[in-house]
Amino acid sequence: MSLSKISSLTKKNLGKKISVAGWVENIRDHGGVIFIDLREGNEILQVVVEPQNKEIFKVAESIRDEFVISVSGEIKERPKGTINKKMITGEIELDSSNLSILSRSKPMPFQLDEYVKVGEETRLKYRYLDLRRSEMQETIRIRSNISNEIRQFLTSNDFLDIETPMMTKATPEGARDFVIPSRVNQGSFYALPQSPQLFKQLLMISGFGKYFQIVRCFRDEDTRKDRQPEFTQIDIESSFTSAEEIMNLGENLIKEVFKKVLNIDLKDFPVMTYSESIKKFGSDKPDLRNPLELIDVKDIFSDSEFKVFGDPAKDAKSRLVALKISNSLARSQIDDYTKFVGNYGAKGLAYIKVNDANDLKEGLQSPILKFLSENEIESLSNKLNISSGDTVFFGAGHKKIVNESMGALREKLGEDLKLIDKEKWAPLWIKDFPVFEEAEDGSLSPSHHPFTRTSDNLEMLEKNPAMAIADAYDLVLNGYEIGGGSMRIHNSEEQRKVLSILGISEEAAEEKFGFFLEALDYGCPPHGGIAFGLDRLAMLICNKDSIRDVIAFPKTQSAYCLMTDAPSNISDDELKELAIRSTIQTKD
């Protein structure tokens, strides 16, 4: 008799003889009758063992949680009053006539029930058991559905799935590479790809007009809840296209995934420029579910006696913003927020508590009031439209620090004050990024990557690179960057120029990118593309706080696998074969 799937069993099977197999979710031994909840995937079927069949009954008495068993018998309707509405199979049960233990199990190192919370450390050590829990079964299934829908969508839009090497060449700049030593070419190293960027551009040169790949990428940088050393990108590239076309494609792709996986119709995604986003939110990946906005108040304080505000108000490289909330906070809370913005380099956090908005003389409370003129207070009151009970925070200083600290404060206040509607989806496009980011020492680094085309002309790029705008775009969802892309440079002259602006010498460019620069000279079509972070997308769709929860076997914050104990030492023989010597003394 072949095995039936538990999920397929319904009242239609009443009276039928069937066999099932699975894990023992739970046993209720009443002495005279034994109930076994048998689990297969996420589905559970109640098996009844009656004492009449002495042999089976004896076996059943020895069964423990998570044994793997097979049972055959007849599907019966449950007696009246014993129907369990919480179970999909709650109206039926399997009256066992045969039962065998296929595999025993030691007691679990932690309980798999949904009712018991388990720490992540334990879960990761026994990840294969953690994955048995219905919650994990569900998320892994959803993730599979997501990638399946993506494949279908892209394939039906004529995109070709093409694999690119995992063993490739180390690239300068950017993230640190994971490196693979070569035995055949001793002393030389491959690198794992940070992304298939150059290969997908080469595929455009090869004439594959539409490429995609769901592909693992590797970056040897510190992790976060939304960053793992290895992660998965939905990598897309297209020839003879435009930013509008790629954004349109990406938007339809995400809409399709939400429709098919969650049955949610996303409205058209708003588009915002980078500079507007920074101005309003201090961030290039704002969570639009958060209603708070930064308000520039430079104009009010341009002649201020109060240096903390007056100086930045006069300085082009500085910013002065207010952030208003409709809550009155305790002193200790304000102190906490002051500490919080300190993490981002802010020297302090000025604030005004509005006790009575109708009395600008006595109704305000703040250590900085005595430095502010009546005019300034009145202008502030008008511009911010303050009401009694409000608190206003101020950020003043270098643009970067104000944006980062006040942007982070906006997010934190949004969370703490529960201003964010967690049921909502807030996608948006950010475009018109600068081509380069300027470091404090004036040096430039790519804000996207060095193959991004500017939407300005080349002259502008050379004369004033820090002001040049890139033909690039990011997709942001609920405050997470879930995708980003650009139109690419498609001639070697422009590509060489950008590399030189980045401070990469001609020799270095030749050594690292020579093959690519040469390829650009053999008829390169204009092209561009985008890449989405599958892990982040799945995390958001599954309503999880960390991408670890949507990765079957993730690593810890220190890039360690608690289950396999990777990374680990290799033998001296292996090292010798690879011509490598460690500079670390091995522990005793």
Next chain:
RNA sequence: GGACCGGUAGUUCAGUUCUGGUUAGAACGCCGCCCUGUCACGGCGGAGGUCGCGGGUUCGAGCCCCGUCCGGUCCGCCA
């Protein structure tokens, strides 16, 4: 590299500071016995601890001090 939070039974936690003191508790799980309609079954009984690790202070440390390891959140980092 840095800041902060955590590490006590198999698991989840209480106990920990201001205030160190005899035998470190609970719940769930586990083991044994009982139980014929439960479904997070129930009842009775039992076992289970290097308080992450190392050092120090003290008559005495889970608790105080120093160091260290592990997990998490964040800064730096992430073209």
